Amino acid sequence: xxxxxxxxxxxxxxxxxxxxxxxxxxxxxxxxxxxxxxxxxxxxxxxxxxxxxxxxxxxxxxxxxxxxxxxxxxxxxxxxxxxxxxxxxxxxxxxxxxxxxxxxxxxxxxxxxxxxxxxxxxxxxxxxxxxxxxxxxxxxxxxxxxxxxxxxxxxxxxxxxxxxxxxxxxxxxxxxxxxxxxxxxxxxxxxxxxxxxxxxxxxxxxxxxxxxxxxxxxxxxxxxxxxxxxxxxxxxxxxxxxxxxxxxxxxxxxxxxxxxxxxxxxxxxxxxxxxxxxxxxxxxxxxxxxxxxxxxxxxxxxxxxxxxxxxxxxxxxxxxxxxxxxxxxxxxxxxxxxxxxxxxxxxxxxxxxxxxxxxxxxxxxxxxxxxxxxxxxxxxxxxxxxxxxxxxxxxxxxxxxxxxxxxxxxxxxxxxxxxxxxxxxxxxxxxxxxxxxxxxxxxxxxxxx
Amino acid sequence: xxxxxxxxxxxxxxxxxxxxxxxxxxxxxxxxxxxxxxxxxxxxxxxxxxxxxxxxxxxxxxxxxxxxxxxxxxxxxxxxxxxxxxxxxxxxxxxxxxxxxxxxxxxxxxxxxxxxxxxxxxxxxxxxxxxxxxxxxxxxxxxxxxxxxxxxxxxxxxxxxxxxxxxxxxxxxxxxxxxxxxxxxxxxxxxxxxxxxxxxxxxxxxxxxxxxxxxxxxxxxxxxxxxxxxxxxxxxxxxxxxxxxxxxxxxxxxxxxxxxxxxxxxxxxxxxxxxxxxxxxxxxxxxxxxxxxxxxxxxxxxxxxxxxxxxxxxxxxxxxxxxxxxxxxxxxxxxxxxxxxxxxxxxxxxxxxxxxxxxxxxxxxxxxxxxxxxxxxxxxxxxxxxxxxxxxxxxxxxxxxxxxxxxxxxxxxxxxxxxxxxxxxxxxxxxxxxxxxxxxxxxxxxxxxxxxxxxxxxxxxxxxxxxxxxxxxxxxxxxxxxxxxxxxxxxxxxxxx
Numbered sequence: 001x002x003x004x005x006x007x008x009x010x011x012x013x014x015x016x017x018x019x020x021x022x023x024x025x026x027x028x029x030x031x032x033x034x035x036x037x038x039x040x041x042x043x044x045x046x047x048x049x050x051x052x053x054x055x056x057x058x059x060x061x062x063x064x065x066x067x068x069x070x071x072x073x074x075x076x077x078x079x080x081x082x083x084x085x086x087x088x089x090x091x092x093x094x095x096x097x098x099x100x101x102x103x104x105x106x107x108x109x110x111x112x113x114x115x116x117x118x119x120x121x122x123x124x125x126x127x128x129x130x131x132x133x134x135x136x137x138x139x140x141x142x143x144x145x146x147x148x149x150x151x152x153x154x155x156x157x158x159x160x161x162x163x164x165x166x167x168x169x170x171x172x173x174x175x176x177x178x179x180x181x182x183x184x185x186x187x188x189x190x191x192x193x194x195x196x197x198x199x200x201x202x203x204x205x206x207x208x209x210x211x212x213x214x215x216x217x218x219x220x221x222x223x224x225x226x227x228x229x230x231x232x233x234x235x236x237x238x239x240x241x242x243x244x245x246x247x248x249x250x251x252x253x254x255x256x257x258x259x260x261x262x263x264x265x266x267x268x269x270x271x272x273x274x275x276x277x278x279x280x281x282x283x284x285x286x287x288x289x290x291x292x293x294x295x296x297x298x299x300x301x302x303x304x305x306x307x308x309x310x311x312x313x314x315x316x317x318x319x320x321x322x323x324x325x326x327x328x329x330x331x332x333x334x335x336x337x338x339x340x341x342x343x344x345x346x347x348x349x350x351x352x353x354x355x356x357x358x359x360x361x362x363x364x365x366x367x368x369x370x371x372x373x374x375x376x377x378x379x380x381x382x383x384x385x386x387x388x389x390x391x392x393x394x395x396x397x398x399x400x401x402x403x404x405x406x407x408x409x410x411x412x413x414x415x416x417x418x419x420x421x422x423x424x425x426x427x428x429x430x431x432x433x434x435x436x437x438x439x440x441x442x443x444x445x446x447x448x449x
Numbered sequence: 450x451x452x453x454x455x456x457x458x459x460x461x462x463x464x465x466x467x468x469x470x471x472x473x474x475x476x477x478x479x480x481x482x483x484x485x486x487x488x489x490x491x492x493x494x495x496x497x498x499x500x501x502x503x504x505x506x507x508x509x510x511x512x513x514x515x516x517x518x519x520x521x522x523x524x525x526x527x528x529x530x531x532x533x534x535x536x537x538x539x540x541x542x543x544x545x546x547x548x549x550x551x552x553x554x555x556x557x558x559x560x561x562x563x564x565x566x567x568x569x570x571x572x573x574x575x576x577x578x579x580x581x582x583x584x585x586x587x588x589x590x591x592x593x594x595x596x597x598x599x600x601x602x603x604x605x606x607x608x609x610x611x612x613x614x615x616x617x618x619x620x621x622x623x624x625x626x627x628x629x630x631x632x633x634x635x636x637x638x639x640x641x642x643x644x645x646x647x648x649x650x651x652x653x654x655x656x657x658x659x660x661x662x663x664x665x666x667x668x669x670x671x672x673x674x675x676x677x678x679x680x681x682x683x684x685x686x687x688x689x690x691x692x693x694x695x696x697x698x699x700x701x702x703x704x705x706x707x708x709x710x711x712x713x714x715x716x717x718x719x720x721x722x723x724x725x726x727x728x729x730x731x732x733x734x735x736x737x738x739x740x741x742x743x744x745x746x747x748x749x750x751x752x753x754x755x756x757x758x759x760x761x762x763x764x765x766x767x768x769x770x771x772x773x774x775x776x777x778x779x780x781x782x783x784x785x786x787x788x789x790x791x792x793x794x795x796x797x798x799x800x801x802x803x804x805x806x807x808x809x810x811x812x813x814x815x816x817x818x819x820x821x822x823x824x825x826x827x828x829x830x831x832x833x834x835x836x837x838x839x840x841x842x843x844x845x846x847x848x849x850x851x852x853x854x855x856x857x858x859x860x861x862x863x864x865x866x867x868x869x870x871x872x873x874x875x876x877x878x879x880x881x882x883x884x885x886x887x888x889x890x891x892x893x894x895x896x897x898x899x900x901x902x903x904x905x906x907x908x909x910x911x912x913x914x915x916x917x918x919x920x921x922x923x924x925x926x927x928x929x930x931x932x933x934x935x936x937x938x939x940x941x942x943x944x945x946x
Binding site: 086330 | 464474480490492494497499501502503505518521522523526544552562565567569570627636641679683711712715716733739740754801808809819821822837858868887890920928932941
């Protein structure tokens with residue numbers, strides 16, 4: 001057993017020191033009715049080669065994104081990740097460290113988190129950011145709860161342009177509380193009107209920008225409306241690379257900004273783990289959930305970092321905590337931060353331009369497919385298209401997969417109870433898509449639609 | 450130590466923030482020059498001007514993060530006896546297989562027929578978790594332990610509501626519990642009622658029974674508990690809880706002590722989360738990501754959140770919405786759970802096998818008892834042995850020395866060790882909780898025991914000043930946490946602001 005250093009003679013010597021005859025004796029507090037005397041009827045241990053073979057076999061049953069013209073987004077985006085990111089992540093001092101509770105031996109992780117918080121606050125246009133949450137969906141739910149706490153109101157309005165998984169997570173999170181979620185129907189055209197919905201009971205409005213179907217909005221009018229009504233504006237950004245080309249939510253008046261950070265540094269990984277980014281205004285700092293790294297000095301007066309303001313958290317406040325979250329997504333935050341550091345201000349803007357360019361090229365090419373129309377008026381690197389009234393988007397995606405093309409996500413996968421979305425397909429294009437990929441997609445669509 | 454000109458000390462190199470190294474125009478990634486847009490669809494809110502992030506080159510970036518990593522202590526660095534955290538060795542094979550393109554480069558929304566292998570990973574891991582616990586169902590999607598606690602309690606709440614017993618709003622939680630337990634309960638709209646412990650560190654069954662009633666929804670119990678002890682009366686506890694019409698939630702943080710030796714189902718537990726990053730050795734990564742799959746009894750299984758994998762007519766199928774007979778309480782996160790963590794956990798499980806997992810629990814418990822037996826004359830053990838996977842001491846041995854638990858822990862750092870958990874659990878004074886795990890050798894433990902004994906002797910000999918000054922040899926010495934909290938500086942700002 002290669003991960004277990006003890007030998008039989010070690011075990012015997014240790015039992016002698018303990019004064020026990022066998023290891024079984026150490027388990028004497030377990031009720032006899034619950035003791036297992038034999039290993040369970042499951043496979044026995046295996047060497048590296050065998051385990052590797054098992055995973056290679058399972059990996060072989062999948063069509064991986066890199067082997068196909070690939071146009072799927074909907075909250076998880078395929079970008080090129082520079083080699084240095086993963087090489088640095090694998091450094092054991094990052095990979096195998098715990099939460100930095102002992103700051104003197106965790107200055108590496110803590111400085112990374114401080115830099116990450118600064119990066120997140122900068123790209124979102126906010127004052128402060130936390131050290132990350134599980135993912136975009138949970139960060140959105142936490143933002144809604146935080147808004148209720150701040151405003152002492154209970155109604156959360158969730159736009160129909162918010163990713164359905166996030167909306168479902170918000171709804172689930174509020175299910176058994178005093179708070180309630182008003183989830184608006186899907187909004188493929190980006191024409192939804194919030195005015196008239198916001199009233200004196202509204203804690204917050206949650207919108208996504210760019211929206212789930214693509215629409216990019218100027219959020220200033222909505223922010224003004226919310227603030228007039230004493231509500232907060234929560235903005236969700238599922239594709240953070242868009243912030244290189246679109247006005248930041250902070251600059252448009254958002255009170256809380258949450259993002260899914262997967263786009264930078266992390267790869268697809270079948271959708272998990274994700275990375276929740278969470279930023280807010282200075283005045284709401286103490287209402288923010290999650291971990292925070294802060295600057296301080298040591299006894300010699302030298303600058304250093306610690307986890308701070310933990311009195312908001314569950315290990316101190318228990319049932320009165322701002323949230324039950326007791327971790328962050330440290331390694332994912334590190335990946336995000338390294339990738340963003342490598343991009344820099346210049347590269348971040350350029351990456352966004354390449355993404356928008358790819359999507360506009362795709363729109364132009366799709367004009368050659370009869371009956372297909374792009375639904376939103378504006379978008380960044382992703383948009384919903386209507387394939388024509390007679391066409392079932394799920395069947396098209398299925399047919400194209402058989403040809404080795406991964407052609408976006410049918411809206412019906414998320415909205416089975418909305419038959420009017422049967423013909424809607426959501427397509428994303430990033431810097432990784434070549435002209436050739438697009439031509440293959442268009443040719444296949446011509447046949448399938 | 451005389452100061453150097455640079456402020457560096459050999460391998461301990463002072464490292465600026467990236468924002469202080471900005472070299473506008475540098476690039477670390479060569480991206481193509483975008484062609485001019487023939488079409489622009491950005492709507493009414495295009496960004497004006499670049500984002501204020503620093504520009505660096507690749508060599509600068511690589512060096513920056515390498516230097517930062519050198520200021521961190523990881524399991525790879527040395528012994529990490531952090532109680533309640535199960536800091537065991539992280540196999541590198543897990544990292545290798547998690548990076549296979551056929552697993553890493555998969556989108557969660559691909560047509561399901563193109564990801565049958567990924568669904569098999571999830572299904573296989575789920576099978577192991579169900580078999581190891583004896584439970585019929587598992588919700589795979591929770592992202593961490595606390596998230597799993599919330600998931601289990603949501604299932605409990607949904608089950609009560611389904612039976613027309615939504616009036617049950619009180620949850621019993623022992624005083625020794627992790628703080629996440631009451632916080633998770635509060636998020637389900639529950640009130641929390643603490644239950645006391647006996648002198649022997651276990652739940653007071655009589656007090657528990659007295660607190661049960663028609664408004665109690667659940668008991669949350671950690672087993673083995675946070676004192677490192679098995680709850681001897683757990684079967685009776687379960688019977689009492691069920692007898693009162695409530696459900697039994699187990700916090701599985703300490704599952705590593707009993708894998709392959711005890712089936713959770715045989716204890717009368719209805720739901721328990723499993724920290725894959727602890728028990729099944731996926732890297733903690735400086736604080737996440739982890740995963741907290743939550744097993745469910747037959748009574749709670751119908752309420753499992755979406756998504757979940759089933760065996761369908763065309764192979765494996767990820768169910769993402771409502772399905773006949775099932776009453777999912779909702780969705781706890783985006784997509785399908787912590788897939789990257791699942792791969793690593795499954796690689797560990799397949800490597801260990803049923804025999805290896807059982808041996809691991811045995812060795813974890815043996816190692817902890819060895820620490821307890823070896824140190825109990827020099828430190829003050831809080832409870833008589835045997836303990837399970839961790840050994841709990843309190844600060845009685847430091848009485849009148851002027852040395853606190855914190856000082857003692859900081860002195861461990863200078864000796865080359867990550868400190869043990871301090872001041873948790875709260876039920877003993879100045880707790881020192883040590884969890885060696887099964888992946889430490891006897892030699893490592895013997896060296897550690899020698900150091901701890903030596904420090905205890907030093908403390909008793911009146912070297913308080915030395916302890917107060919610890920750590921002395923780290924890149925930074927004791928940091929001012931009060932200043933950090935009173936005057937929060939949570940981001941870098943340019944000097945001009």
